[in-house]
Amino acid sequence: MNNPKTYKTNVLTLAMLAMSATALGQTVADSTQVNVAFGSKAKSELMGGVSAIDMVDLTRKNYNTYSLDALQAYAGGYTGQLWNMGDALVLVDGVPRDANNVLPTEIEQITFLKSASAVALYGSRAAKGAVLITTKRGHTDGLRISVRGNAGLFTPKEYPTYLGAAQYMSLYNEALANDGKSPVYTDEDIYNYASGRNPYRYPSIDFFSKDYLKKAYTRYDGNAEFEGGGKFAHFYANIGLYHVGDLIKFGEGKHNHTNRLNVRGNIDLRLNDWITGWVDANATFYDQRGDRSNYWNQSASMRPTSQYPLTPLIPIDQMNPDVMDMQKMIANSNYVIDGKYMLGGTQSQQTNPFSAMYAAGYSTYTSRQLQFDAGINFNLDKVLHGLSFKTHAAIDYATSYSSSIQNDFSTYEPIWTNMNGKDEIIGLNKYGTDKRSGTKIVSGSKTIQTVFFSGQFDYSRQFGLHAVDATLLAHGYQVTTTGEYHRTSNANLGLNVDYNYDRRYYANLAMAAIHSAKLAEGHREALSPVATIAWRVSREKWMKPTESWLDDLKINASYGVINEDLDIEKYYMYDDIFTATGTWWGWSESANSMQTSDSQRGGNKDLGFVKRKELRFGLDASFGKGLVRLNANYYNVKFDGLLITPETLYPSYFHTYWPVSTFLPYINYNAQRRSGFDFTIDVHKQLGDVDLSGGITGMTFSSKNTKVSENVEYDWQKSQGARIDALRGYHCLGFINEDDVVRGTDGAITGYKDGVAVINSNTKPGDLKYQDMNGDGLIDSRDQVVLGHWTPNFYLGLHFTTKYKGFTFFMNWTGDFGGMGVKDNSYMWCYGSRKYSDVVLGRWTPETATTATYPRLTTEGGELNFVTSDFWTYKTDAVRLNKVQLTYDLPENLFQGKWVKGLSVYLSGSNLLTISGERKYMETSVGSFPQTRFYNLGAKVNF
Numbered sequence: 001m002n003n004p005k006t007y008k009t010n011v012l013t014l015a016m017l018a019m020s021a022t023a024l025g026q027t028v029a030d031s032t033q034v035n036v037a038f039g040s041k042a043k044s045e046l047m048g049g050v051s052a053i054d055m056v057d058l059t060r061k062n063y064n065t066y067s068l069d070a071l072q073a074y075a076g077g078y079t080g081q082l083w084n085m086g087d088a089l090v091l092v093d094g095v096p097r098d099a100n101n102v103l104p105t106e107i108e109q110i111t112f113l114k115s116a117s118a119v120a121l122y123g124s125r126a127a128k129g130a131v132l133i134t135t136k137r138g139h140t141d142g143l144r145i146s147v148r149g150n151a152g153l154f155t156p157k158e159y160p161t162y163l164g165a166a167q168y169m170s171l172y173n174e175a176l177a178n179d180g181k182s183p184v185y186t187d188e189d190i191y192n193y194a195s196g197r198n199p200y201r202y203p204s205i206d207f208f209s210k211d212y213l214k215k216a217y218t219r220y221d222g223n224a225e226f227e228g229g230g231k232f233a234h235f236y237a238n239i240g241l242y243h244v245g246d247l248i249k250f251g252e253g254k255h256n257h258t259n260r261l262n263v264r265g266n267i268d269l270r271l272n273d274w275i276t277g278w279v280d281a282n283a284t285f286y287d288q289r290g291d292r293s294n295y296w297n298q299s300a301s302m303r304p305t306s307q308y309p310l311t312p313l314i315p316i317d318q319m320n321p322d323v324m325d326m327q328k329m330i331a332n333s334n335y336v337i338d339g340k341y342m343l344g345g346t347q348s349q350q351t352n353p354f355s356a357m358y359a360a361g362y363s364t365y366t367s368r369q370l371q372f373d374a375g376i377n378f379n380l381d382k383v384l385h386g387l388s389f390k391t392h393a394a395i396d397y398a399t400s401y402s403s404s405i406q407n408d409f410s411t412y413e414p415i416w417t418n419m420n421g422k423d424e425i426i427g428l429n430k431y432g433t434d435k436r437s438g439t440k441i442v443s444g445s446k447t448i449q450t451v452f453f454s455g456q457f458d459y460s461r462q463f464g465l466h467a468v469d470a471t472l473l474a475h476g477y478q479v480t481t482t483g484e485y486h487r488t489s490n491a492n493l494g495l496n497v498d499y500n501y502d503r504r505y506y507a508n509l510a511m512a513a514i515h516s517a518k519l520a521e522g523h524r525e526a527l528s529p530v531a532t533i534a535w536r537v538s539r540e541k542w543m544k545p546t547e548s549w550l551d552d553l554k555i556n557a558s559y560g561v562i563n564e565d566l567d568i569e570k571y572y573m574y575d576d577i578f579t580a581t582g583t584w585w586g587w588s589e590s591a592n593s594m595q596t597s598d599s600q601r602g603g604n605k606d607l608g609f610v611k612r613k614e615l616r617f618g619l620d621a622s623f624g625k626g627l628v629r630l631n632a633n634y635y636n637v638k639f640d641g642l643l644i645t646p647e648t649l650y651p652s653y654f655h656t657y658w659p660v661s662t663f664l665p666y667i668n669y670n671a672q673r674r675s676g677f678d679f680t681i682d683v684h685k686q687l688g689d690v691d692l693s694g695g696i697t698g699m700t701f702s703s704k705n706t707k708v709s710e711n712v713e714y715d716w717q718k719s720q721g722a723r724i725d726a727l728r729g730y731h732c733l734g735f736i737n738e739d740d741v742v743r744g745t746d747g748a749i750t751g752y753k754d755g756v757a758v759i760n761s762n763t764k765p766g767d768l769k770y771q772d773m774n775g776d777g778l779i780d781s782r783d784q785v786v787l788g789h790w791t792p793n794f795y796l797g798l799h800f801t802t803k804y805k806g807f808t809f810f811m812n813w814t815g816d817f818g819g820m821g822v823k824d825n826s827y828m829w830c831y832g833s834r835k836y837s838d839v840v841l842g843r844w845t846p847e848t849a850t851t852a853t854y855p856r857l858t859t860e861g862g863e864l865n866f867v868t869s870d871f872w873t874y875k876t877d878a879v880r881l882n883k884v885q886l887t888y889d890l891p892e893n894l895f896q897g898k899w900v901k902g903l904s905v906y907l908s909g910s911n912l913l914t915i916s917g918e919r920k921y922m923e924t925s926v927g928s929f930p931q932t933r934f935y936n937l938g939a940k941v942n943f
Contacts, residue, residue, distance in 0.1 A: 032044070034046060034050065034052040034109070034111060035052070035109055035111050035132050035134050036050060036111065036113065036118060036132075037113065037118065037119065037120075037121040037122055037126075037130070037132075037496075038094075038121055038454070038456055038471060038473055038475070038494070038496075039458065039471065044552065044620075045500075045503075045506075046620070047117060047118075047498075047506060047508050047532045047534055047556055047558070047618075048115055048117070048118075048532065048534070048556040048557075048558060048616065048618030048620075048633060049113070049114045049115020049116075049117060049118045049558070049616060049618060049633055049635075050111060050112070050113055050114070050115070050118050051074075051075035051076065051077065051078065051111070051112045051114070051631065051680060052075075052109055052110070052111045052112075053071060053074050053075060053109065053110045053111075054108075054109060055104055055107040055108060055109055055110055056107075056108060056109075056136070058074070058104075059104050059105060059107075060808075060887070060904075061801055061808045061810040061885060061887055062810050062812065062883055062885055062908075063104075063148075063150065063885065063906060063908060063936065063938055064104045064883075064910075065103065065104070065219075065221070065242075066099075066100065066103075066104070067099050067100070067102050067103065067104055067107060067110070067133060068080075068099050068110070068131070069104075069882075070797075070812050070814055070882040070883060071110065071112075072697065072795060072797045072814045073695070073697060073797030073798060073799045073812045073813065073814050073882070074680070074695065074697065074797065074799060075112045075680065075697060076631065076632070076633075076678035076679045076680040076697040076698060076699055076797075077112065077114045077633065077635075077678035077699050078112050078114075079699065079795050079816070081128070081129070082112060082113075082114045082128065082129030082130075082131075083114055083129065083635055083637060083674060083676070083678070083699075083701075084674060084701050084703070084791060085128040085129060085637065085639075085674060086128040086566070087128060088112075088126070088128055088129035088130055088131050089119075089122060089125050089126040089128075089129070089130040089131070090130075090131045090133065091130060091131070091132050091133065092133045092135065093133070093134060093135055093280060093373055093394075094132075094373075094392060094394075094452075094454070095371070095373065095394045095396065095450065095452045095477070096125070096450060096452070096477060096479065096490075097133075097371065097396065097450075099131065099133060101262075101282075101284055101369055102133055102135065102282075103223075103240060103262065105148065105223055105225070105238065105240065106135050106136060106238045106240075106262075106264055107133055107134065107135055107136065108134045108135060108136045108137065109132075109134045110131065110132065110133050110134070111131070111132040111134070112129070112130075112131055112132075113126070113129060113130040113131070113132065114129050114633070114635070114678075115558060115614065115616050115618075115633070115635070116530045116558065116560040116561075116562050116612060116614040116616070116637075117508060117510055117530040117531075117532045117558040117560060117616075118130070119562070120494070120496075120510035120511060120512055120528055120529075120530045120560060120562060121471075121473065121475070121492075121494040121496055121510055121512055122475070122490075122492075122494075122512070123475070123490055123491075123492035123494070123512045123514040123528065124490060124492070124514050124516060124528075124562075124563065124564040124565050124566065124609070125490040125564075125566065127562045127563075127564030127566055127610075127612050128564075128566060128612075135236075135264065135266060135280075136225075136227075136236045136238070136266065137234065137236050137266050137268055137278075138227045138228060138229050138234030138235045138236040138266070138267075138268060139227070139234065140227050140228055140229065140234070141228070141229060141230055142228055143226070143227075143228035144226075144227045144228060144942070144943070145224065145225070145226055145227075145942070145943040146224070146225045146940060146941065146942045146943065147222070147223075147224045147225075147940070147941050147943070148222060148223050148224075148225075148938065148939070148940040148941075149221070149222040149938060149939055150219070150220065150221045150222070150936055150937070150938035151218070151219075151220050151936070151937050151938070152218065152219040152220075152934055152935060152936035152937070153216045153217070153218060153219075153934070153935045153936075154216060154217050154218075154219065154247075154932040154933070154934050155215065155216045155932060155933050155934075155935070156247065156930040156931070156932055157911075157923040157924075157930065157931045157932060157933060158920060158923045158924040158925075158930065158931070159208040159924070159930060160208070160299070160300065160827050160837060160924055160925075160926055161837060161838040162206070162304065162835055162836065162837050162838070163304065163836045163837070163838065163840070163841075164193075164204040164206070164304055165193040165202070165203065165204035165205075165304040165305040165309075166190050166191075166193040166194035166204070167836070168303060168304050168305065168835075168836050169185040169189060169190045169193060169305070170185075170190055171836055171840060171843075171857055172184070172185065172836075172857075172859070173185055174845075174857055175857035175858050175859045176859055178764070178766070178856050178857055178858055179858055179859050179860055181859065193305065198423045200311050200313070200314065200315050200318060200414075200423075201309075201311070201414075201416050201423050202305075202309065203304075203305060203309055203310065203311050203312065204304045204305065205302065205303075205304045205305065205310065205312065206304070207295070207298070207299035207302075207353075208299070211250075212248065212249065212250055213247045213248060213249060214247050214248075214249045216247075217244075217245040217246055217247050218244075218245045219242065219243070219244045219245070219934070219936075220242065220243050221240065221241065221242030221243070222240070222241055222242075223238060223239060223240030223241070224238070224239050224240075225237070225238050226238075229268075231270070232269065232270050232271075233267060233268065233269050233270070234267070234268045235265065235266065235267045235268070236264075236265070236266045237263075237264065237265045237266075238262070238263070238264040238265075239262070239263050239264075240260075240261070240262045241259075241260070241261050241262075242258075242259070242260050243257060243258070243259050244257060244258040244259075245257055246290075247929075247930070248291070248295060248357070250357060250358070251291065251293070251354075251357030251358040251359075252291035252292070252293070252357055252358070252360075252361070252362045253291045253293070253295065253357055255289060255291075255362065256289060256290050256291060257288070257289055258286075258287070258288045258289075259285075259286070259287045259288075260284065260285070260286045260287075261284070261285040262282070262283065262284045262285075263282070263283045264280075264281070264282045264283075265280065265281050265282075266278065266279075266280045267279045267280070273379070274378060274379040274380075274381070274382070275376065275377070275378055275379070276376075276377045276379075277374070277375055277376040277377060278373070278374070278375050279373070279374050280371075280372070280373040280374070281370075281371065281372050281373075282369070282370070282371040282372075283368075283369070283370050283371075284367070284368070284369040285367075285368055286365075286366070286367040286368070286369075287364060287365070287366050287367075288364065288365045288366075289362060289363070289364045290362065290363055290364075290365075291356070291357050291360070291362055291363075292356055292360040292361055292362060292363055292404065292406070293353040293354070293356035293357040293360060294353055294356070295353045295357060296925075296927060296928050296929050297927050297928070298352070298353040299353075299927065300825075300826050300827065300835065300926050300927035301826065301834070301835060301927070302349075302352065302353065302835065303833075303835050303836075304835075309346075310344055310345065310346050310349050310352060311344035311414060312343075312344050312352070312354035312355070313337060313341035313342070313343070313344060313354070314341060314342040314343070314344050314412055314414050314425065314428075315340065315341055316330060316336070316339075316340055316341065316342065317340070318423065318424060318425050319414075319424075319425040319428075320424055320425065320426050323426055323427060325427075325428075326425070326426075326427060326428050329342075329412065329428055329430060330342065332434075333410065333434060334359075334409070334434040334436060335358060335359045335409055335410075335434065337358055342412050342428070343355040343358060343359060343409065343410070343411045343412065344411060344412060344413070344414070345411025345412060345413060345431050345432075346413050346431075347413065347429070347431065350411055350431040350432055351411065351432070352411070355409065355411050358409075359407055359409035360406070360407055360409065361404060361405035361406050361407040362404065362405055363402055363403065363404035363405075364402065364403050364404070365400065365401075365402050366400060366401055366402075366403070367398065367399070367400040368398065368399050368400070369396070369397070369398040370396070370397045370398075371394070371395075371396045371397075372394060372395050372396070373392065373393070373394040374392075374393055374394075375390060375391060375392040375393070376390065376391055377389075377390045378390070384459075385461065386459050386460045386461035387457065387458070387459050388457070388458045388459075388460075389455070389456070389457050389458070390455070390456055390458070391453075391454065391455040391456075392452070392453070392454045392455075393452065393453050394450070394451075394452040394453075395449075395450070395451055395452075396448075396449065396450040396452075397447070397448075397449050397450075398447065398448040398449075399445075399446070399447045399448075400444070400445075400446050400447075401442055401443070401444055401445040401446065402442070402443050402444040403440045403441065403442045403443075404440065404441050404443070405437070405438070405439075405440060405441075406437065406441055407435065407436050407437065408432060408433055408434065408435040408437075409432060409433075409434055409435075410430055410431065410432045410433060410434050411430075411431050411432060412428040412429065412430055412431070413428065413429040413431070414427070414428060415427035415428065415429070445482065446481070446482045446483070447480075447481075447482045448479060448480070448481050448482070449479070449480045450477060450478070450479045450480075451477060451478050451480075452476075452477040453475075453476060453477070454473060454474065454475040454476070455473065455474055456471055456472060456473030456474070456475075456494075457471070457472045457473075458470070458471050459471075465501055465502040466499070466500075466501055467498075467499070467500050467501075467503075468497070468498070468499055469496075469497075469498040469499075470495075470496065470497045470498070471494070471495070471496040471497075472493075472494070472495055473493070473494045473495075474492075474493050474494075475490075475491070475492055475493075475494060476489070476490060476491035476492070477489070477490055485571075486517070486571050489517060491514075491515050492512045492513055492514040492515065493512065493513040494510075494511070494512045494513075495509070495510070495511050495512075496508070496509070496510045496511075497509045497510075502539065503536060503539060504535065504536045504539045504540070505533075505534075505535060505536075506532075506533065506534035506535070506536075506556070507531075507532070507533050507534075508531070508532040508533075508534075508558075509529065509530075509531050509532075510529075510530050510532075510560075511527060511528060511529040511530065512527075512528045512562075513525065513526075513527050513528075514526055514527075514528060514563055514609075516565040516568070516609065517571065518565045518568045518570075518571050518573065518574075519565070519568070519574060519607055519608065519609070520574040520575075520605040520606075520607065522605070523574075523605070523606065523607065523608055526563035526608075526609050527563075528560070528561060528562040528563050529560055529561065530558060530559070530560025530561070530562070530614075531558065531559060531560060532556060532557070532558035533556065533557055533558075534554055534555065534556035534557075535554065535555055535556070536552070536553070536554045537553045537554065537555060538550055538551070538552050538553040538554070549623060549624060550621070550622075550623060551621075551622035551623060551624070551625060551626065552620065552621060552622040553619075553620075553621045553622075554619070554620045554621070555617070555618065555619050555620075556617070556618045556619075556620075557615075557616065557617045557618070558614070558615075558616045558618075559614065559615050559616075560613075560614055561611050561612065561613050561614075562611070562612040562614075563609035563610070563611055563612075564609060564610050564611070564612055565609060565610070566610070567610040567639065567642055567643065568607075568609075568610065568643060569643075573607065573643065573666045574603065574604055574605055574606075574607040574665075574666070575601075575603050576599065576601055576602050576603035576663075576665070577599070577600040577601040578597045578598065578599055578600065579597055579598045579600060580597065581595050581597070582595060582596040582597050582598035582659060582661075583595065583596045583598060583659035584596075596659065598659055598660070598661045599661050599662060599663050600661070600662060601662060601663075601664065601665065601666075602654070602662070602663040602664055602665035603665055604665035604666055604667055607643070607665075607666055607667065607668065608641060608668050609641070610639055610640070610641045610642055610643070610668065611638075611639070611640045611641055612637060612638070612639055613637070613638045613639075613640055614635065614636065614637045614638070615635075615636045616633055616634065616635045616636070617633070617634045618631075618632065618633045618634075619631070619632045619633075626684060627683065627684065627685060628681065628682070628683050629681070629682045629683075630679065630680070630681050631679065631680045632677065632678065632679040632680075633677070633678050633679075634675075634676075634677050635674075635675060635676060635677075635678070636673065636674075636675040637673065637674045637675070638671060638672070638673045638674075638706065639671065639672045639673075639674075640668075640671045640707075641668030641669070641670075641671070642668070642669070642670040642671065642672065643666045643667070643668060643669075643670075644666070644667060644669045644670050644709050645662075645664050645665075645666060646664060646665075646667050646669060646709050647664060647709075647711075648709050648710055648711040649667075649669070649709055650664055669707065669709050670705070670707055670708055670709060671705075671706045671707035672703065672704070672705055672706065672724050673703065673704045673706050674701070674702075674703045674724070675701075675702055675703075676699055676700040676701040676702060677699070677700045678697075678698065678699040678700075679697065679698050679699075680695065680696075680697045681695060681696050681697075682694075682695040683695065689804055689805055690802065690803070690804050691801075691802070691803040691804075692801070692802055692803075693800075693801045694798070694799055694800040694801060695797075695798070695799050696796070696797065696798050697795075697796070697797035697798075698794065698795060698796050698797070699794070699795045700793060700794050701791060701792065701793060701794070701795070702723070702793065703723050703724040703725060703789075703791070704721065704722070704723060704724065705719050705720050705721065705722055705723070705724055706720070706721075707720060708720040713774075713782060714773065714774060714782065716773060716785045716786070717782065717784070722786055723786075723789045723791075725789045725790040725791040726786045726788075726789055727786065727787050727788045727789055727790055727820050727822065727868075727873065728784045728785065728786055728787065728868070729784055729785075729787050729822070729867070729868030729869045729870065729872075729873070730770040730771065730779065730783060730784060730785075730867065730868070730869040730870075731770060731771040731773075731785055731787070731869065731870055732768050732769070732770055732771075732869040732870050732871035733768075733769045733770060733771055734768070734769060735765070735766060735767070735768060735769070735844050735849065735852060735855070736752075736756070736758075736763060736764070736765050736766065736767050736768070736769045737765055737849055738765050738846070738849075739753070740752060740753050740756045740765070740769065741753070741756075741764075741765060749763075749764065755772075756769060757769070757770065757772035757776075757777050757778055757779050757783075758778070758779060759778075759779045759780075759863060759864055759867075760863070760864070762860070762864060763864055764856065765844075765846070765849075765856070766843075766844035766845070766849075766852075766855055766856025767855055767856060767864045767865055768855055768864070768865045768869065768871055770783060770869060771783065771785075773785060784868075787820065787868075787869075787870045787873055788819075788820035788873060789818075789819065789820060790819055790820065790821070791819055792816035792817055792818045792819035792876065792877075793817060793818030793819070794816065794817045794818055795814075795815070795816045795817075796813075796814065796815040796816070796817070796879075797812075797813070797814045797815075798812070798813040798814070799811070799812045799813075806888050806889045806890065806891060807886070807887070807888055808885075808886070808887040808888075808889070809884075809885075809886050809887075810883070810884070810885045810886075810887070811881070811883065811884045811885075812881075812882045812883040812884075813879060813880065813881055813882065814879075814880050814882055815877075815878060815879035815880065816876070816877070816878065817877045818877070819875070819876040819877070820873050820874065820875060820876060821873070821874055821876045822868055822872050822873055822874075823872045823873075823874060823921060824866075824868065824872060825926045825927070826926060826927065827839070827924070827926040828872065829862055829866040830857070831857075831858050831859070831860070831861065831862045831865070831866055832858075832859060832860065832861060832862070833859065839853075839854055840854055840857060841854075842854040843855065843856060843857050844856045874917075874918050874921065875917065875918065876916075876918070876922070877916060877917070878914055878915065878916035878918075878919070878922060879914075879915040879916070880911070880913065880914050880915075881912045881913035881914075882910065882911060882912075883908065883909070883910050883912075884908060884909050884912060885906055885907070885908035885909075886906060886907050886908070887904055887905070887906040888904065888905050888906070889902065889903075889904045890902070890903045890904070890905075899943060900941060900942070900943060901942040901943060902941070902942040903939065903940070903941050903942070904939065904940045905937075905938070905939045905940075906936075906937075906938050906939070906940075907935075907936070907937055907938075908935070908936045908938070909933065909934065909935050909936075910933065910934040910935075910936070911931070911932065911933050911934060912933055
């Protein structure tokens with residue numbers, strides 16, 4: 001913004017202008033200023049439930065490519081969500097925008113607004129918290145340029161381990177035998193596949209082979225920043241470009257890539273002594289090219305072979321040259337790979353990811369985003385001392401679409417023979433037709449338009465020891481999306497009043513008058529008030545003895561209610577619904593009949609807002625002349641009036657099954673509570689030439705369903721009183737063994753011993769057995785209990801920085817503890833015709849009954865063993881090393897008098913380490929692109 005020296009020296013005017021300049025996300029040079037809803041405050045004057053990160057300082061030692069990467073280590077209460085309430089509202093320069101469309105190098109500050117008092121002015125849409133991302137602005141007279149370049153490598157962490165063809169065949173035969181069926185693979189088949197003597201005739205498909213995948217893939221990026229200005233204008237500009245490759249190294253996969261170009265320009269204008277303004281623009285061009293093979297998804301489901309083996313590539317040099325029909329097929333094919341191979345297929349798998357990778361064509365995803373902001377600040381001091389007005393308007397336009405080249409292609413199934421001990425192909429069965437269209441097919445076109453406007457009066461005055469700050473605003477935006485009938489809208493009036501006496505006693509009232517079109521007329525408006533009080537204890541006279549070690553101590557508390565419609569999923573949920581055509585009724589045996597209109601939902605015009613009711617206590621403290629700083633909050637947040645269809649509250653005749661009809665309306669009924677404690681501790685110490693700084697963050701979390709409409713038979717089935725995120729399933733008692741079954745004279749199972757309850761009569765030794773909670777001899781949904789909960793109880797973050805002369809060493813750790821997960825993906829649940837992973841090697845057999853770690857193999861369904869139970873649960877406790885970076889800033893005296901003003905080089909690693917008892921499982925992606933580590937070398941030059 002403009003140099004403060006150009007303004008009046010009156011302190012009150014300066015304070016007002018600082019607030020004016022930071023409206024709607026506009027930042028100022030003073031690092032102690034924290035952007036909050038529709039303005040900014042000095043960090044020391046915050047009223048609780050707010051955390052801010054200086055991204056300029058962080059990016060100097062921690063270069064990142066995503067704006068919200070691992071910020072749990074800097075802001076207590078942030079875990080990807082705020083206090084685990086759900087998706088927060090993300091605002092970039094005050095406007096609802098995507099966090100992934102702004103890079104860390106463009107950002108000045110990120111603020112997390114967690115408390116109700118912090119988000120009240122935003123109305124309904126920020127009821128689950130808000131994340132304010134504020135981009136950089138120009139602060140420098142003259143011209144300053146910096147250029148940054150990076151080159152990095154992504155390396156996969158883990159690949160799934162699947163069994164090869166021979167092992168799969170043997171174990172699939174075993175599964176068939178367990179089900180009383182005949183084998184489909186002969187001993188000769190298994191031997192031939194195990195021998196590996198001809199991988200084309202007896203293939204064992206490994207999607208993760210070095211034949212198909214690189215060891216690593218690259219990322220290159222560069223950006224340039226320009227900053228400058230003079231008396232009447234300052235500007236900031238950022239131009240960035242990156243290119244990311246891919247792991248796949250054959251076919252179209254070799255050309256997979258992602259490109260992104262962004263251009264941002266922020267201009268601040270000073271028209272005269274009482275009018276300032278800004279104009280911002282941003283454009284992002286994103287293109288992604290990918291193959292059409294569905295390779296990663298198929299890697300989790302396509303077996304290494306089948307009863308009719310698939311050969312991905314058929315070698316031409318193993319084809320009999322005297323078979324003319326076969327030679328014609330080769331000559332007429334559009335897809336002879338490297339002049340050596342034909343595309344393989346079978347009658348049951350005429351297309352497969354390998355042939356598709358070579359011949360199916362490719363697709364591209366294209367996205368364009370254009371964003372424009374403008375605002376004006378008016379200093380109305382001449383009208384009323386301390387008064388100002390500001391207005392902000394924005395228009396964003398985003399468009400995206402997919403295009404593809406879709407080729408038809410033939411695949412071939414070889415007919416093998418063995419002549420004189422040599423394998424030879426004597427024929428080909430052809431499936432499909434070669435056809436290259438050459439025409440791009442465009443699909444998935446989508447446009448999103450955001451229109452934003454706000455206007456506000458600000459008043460700031462000091463009356464002796466009394467200070468008053470007030471804001472009155474109108475704010476709204478609409479997001480229009482292709483294919484969605486209703487726009488996403490938010491409109492509200494806001495009032496914020498701050499008062500403090502001698503910077504000791506504080507009071508704040510924030511409220512919003514909100515409107516929602518999701519509710520019926522007469523119920524669309526509501527008032528959301530939040531009150532906060534604070535006491536700076538350290539300024540009391542009786543605290544004088546603590547001045548030597550206590551810099552500052554402030555306690556605060558708030559209570560409020562925010563009405564929200566985020567949990568009202570759709571529009572017209574208050575209205576009744578009837579089908580246009582329903583059930584046919586006949587009045588006689590002749591053709592006399594009519595069709596009814598059936599009710600699908602009852603109406604409830606009194607449906608209202610869901611209410612966030614929050615009680616919070618906070619503490620801010622500083623010790624030892626800035627050595628240690630502490631911020632902490634206790635939060636208790638209740639969401640009341642969550643919508644349900646009240647089947648247990650209304651008479652049963654409100655819902656009929658023939659004809660299918662219901663008159664049940666939505667009502668506000670259920671309630672949930674989330675509570676816990678978050679903290680942030682920052683430490684800074686200078687020891688000679690060594691500068692040490694670091695911080696630790698944490699959050700405890702618990703939740704409870706405080707009110708639930710339910711009608712259950714047993715106490716352990718109740719949701720009311722249980723955690724919101726309760727993980728339910730069966731309690732596993734181990735494997736059924738021979739001692740648990742009763743057999744007839746023919747050896748067939750005729751029953752089960754007393755105390756052994758089963759899911760169905762197909763249960764056999766080697767299946768899992770479960771606790772019969774209600775003692776009825778059957779295992780069904782009434783026996784499911786709470787096994788744990790998904791969400792961790794405790795989150796931890798840690799960052800550490802050491803500076804010595806020109807060197808800076810930085811590291812970032814995060815962790816979470818107390819959560820649980822279920823190993824229920826296709827890698828762990830191998831049944832039916834699914835692919836087998838290495839976990840089945842621990843399968844139950846009569847010989848391994850005492851040591852087995854996995855149920856018996858079966859080709860049937862998964863209802864016996866592969867249901868949620870504590871056999872499959874695991875603790876998600878983990879500590880992660882997210883980032884390590886070493887930076888060297890060359891001495892400034894090397895650049896004195898030169899056009900280069902400074903040079904920094906840095907080496908970093910991201911996502912390097914996970915410490916967990918379940919590390920391998922947690923780092924293995926199944927059916928999707930693998931998780932990766934990232935190593936980066938970068939340099940930044942200042943001009």
